[in-house]
Amino acid sequence: xxxxxxxxxxxxxxxxxxxxxxxxxxxxxxxxxxxxxxxxxxxxxxxxxxxxxxxxxxxxxxxxxxxxxxxxxxxxxxxxxxxxxxxxxxxxxxxxxxxxxxxxxxxxxxxxxxxxxxxxxxxxxxxxxxxxxxxxxxxxxxxxxxxxxxxxxxxxxxxxxxxxxxxxxxxxxxxxxxxxxxxxxxxxxxxxxxxxxxxxxxxxxxxxxxxxxxxxxxxxxxxxxxxxxxxxxxxxxxxxxxxxxxxxxxxxxxxxxxxxxxxxxxxxxxxxxxxxxxxxxxxxxxxxxxxxxxxxxxxxxxxxxxxxxxxxxxxxxxxxxxxxxxxxxxxxxxxxxxxxxxxxxxxxxxxxxxxxxxxxxxxxxxxxxxxxxxxxxxxxxxxx
Ligand code: SF4
Ligand code: SF4
Numbered sequence: 001x002x003x004x005x006x007x008x009x010x011x012x013x014x015x016x017x018x019x020x021x022x023x024x025x026x027x028x029x030x031x032x033x034x035x036x037x038x039x040x041x042x043x044x045x046x047x048x049x050x051x052x053x054x055x056x057x058x059x060x061x062x063x064x065x066x067x068x069x070x071x072x073x074x075x076x077x078x079x080x081x082x083x084x085x086x087x088x089x090x091x092x093x094x095x096x097x098x099x100x101x102x103x104x105x106x107x108x109x110x111x112x113x114x115x116x117x118x119x120x121x122x123x124x125x126x127x128x129x130x131x132x133x134x135x136x137x138x139x140x141x142x143x144x145x146x147x148x149x150x151x152x153x154x155x156x157x158x159x160x161x162x163x164x165x166x167x168x169x170x171x172x173x174x175x176x177x178x179x180x181x182x183x184x185x186x187x188x189x190x191x192x193x194x195x196x197x198x199x200x201x202x203x204x205x206x207x208x209x210x211x212x213x214x215x216x217x218x219x220x221x222x223x224x225x226x227x228x229x230x231x232x233x234x235x236x237x238x239x240x241x242x243x244x245x246x247x248x249x250x251x252x253x254x255x256x257x258x259x260x261x262x263x264x265x266x267x268x269x270x271x272x273x274x275x276x277x278x279x280x281x282x283x284x285x286x287x288x289x290x291x292x293x294x295x296x297x298x299x300x301x302x303x304x305x306x307x308x309x310x311x312x313x314x315x316x317x318x319x320x321x322x323x324x325x326x327x328x329x330x331x332x333x334x335x336x337x338x339x340x341x342x343x344x345x346x347x348x349x350x351x352x353x354x355x356x357x358x359x360x361x362x363x364x365x366x367x368x369x370x371x372x373x374x375x376x377x378x379x380x381x382x383x384x
Pocket of ligand 1 (some may be wrong): 313318
């Protein structure tokens with residue numbers, strides 16, 4: 001087994017049986033790197049990434065579209081800072097940009113330049129859903145993956161996924177994937193591929209990376225319904241540690257990707273992984289998570305993970321994730337605080353929910369399948 005960047009306080013697992021590598025159980029998701037005025041702050045981002053790598057993380061996950069390409073550029077700078085031989089980098093092909101057979105090459109070459117690499121360790125088809133899967137087949141992208149693997153420019157091929165279990169099975173069975181990436185956390189074990197997808201892939205020896213383990217930060221605590229926060233406070237449990245322990249308690253997830261944007265998150269996550277083990281979830285943790293899960297399902301109106309994939313598709317410039325975040329928080333505090341209405345009014349007119357012209361262009365980009373225009377109507381009615 002190959003292992004990079006070994007550190008005794010980190011735990012490592014085989015990435016399925018089709019790769020020969022050991023990955024750190026905590027991976028660094030590079031989609032929420034620290035930024036200023038919407039642009040990544042490169043110095044702070046590198047410092048943050050390096051703190052994770054010094055703690056034994058050996059897997060960094062980025063994508064063509066993250067921060068309009070800047071995430072890949074920062075990861076390239078990180079590799080040049082002495083981490084090239086100690087880090088596996090995963091990046092993703094934007095399927096929705098493929099118009100015809102052959103378009104993959106230009107995108108892939110741009111990515112290699114940004115990452116300052118000659119090849120990709122782990123390469124994924126990004127955000128497979130019904131539409132994207134159709135496009136993968138029409139543009140012969142599976143054949144292209146085979147060719148690039150033969151050429152040695154792609155070492156391991158995988159896909160990230162946002163659709164139902166039936167499509168997941170179909171995709172898994174359609175190609176000799178080395179690994180896959182699914183959204184999975186204790187509040188959404190039966191959503192999308194879910195626990196059935198996790199086991200289906202793992203049974204076939206396909207490595208599974210988990211994304212959204214804290215559902216875009218929602219499961220970290222402060223944004224939860226007050227009743228859910230109280231459950232954590234009364235039990236003395238840490239919401240982040242418990243959520244991550246729930247994942248690592250299971251043998252199937254190889255690497256859990258956390259999109260860290262602050263140093264305290266890196267520290268918390270490294271601490272959580274150092275105390276993780278299969279079967280290590282305590283009864284107290286299990287009970288609290290079950291109750292919290294019920295609270296969340298009952299109280300949070302819009303299941304937006306704040307991934308931002310919808311943003312570039314909007315011709316008007318509505319700040320969709322912010323609108324949904326303000327609305328969710330407003331409902332969670334039972335409309336009792338003036339803060340969310342005040343924050344809403346502080347936005348520019350084109351950023352507000354009421355600017356939505358109901359064109360529907362954003363809908364296909366949402367991995368959570370949220371009916372964005374319908375919800376924006378409700379947000380506008382609530383705040384205006
Ligand atoms: S439906 Fe509204 S939010 Fe979505 S792309 Fe159109 S204008 Fe933007
Ligand atoms: S609405 Fe959907 S695509 Fe947009 S940020 Fe939320 S989850 Fe992501």
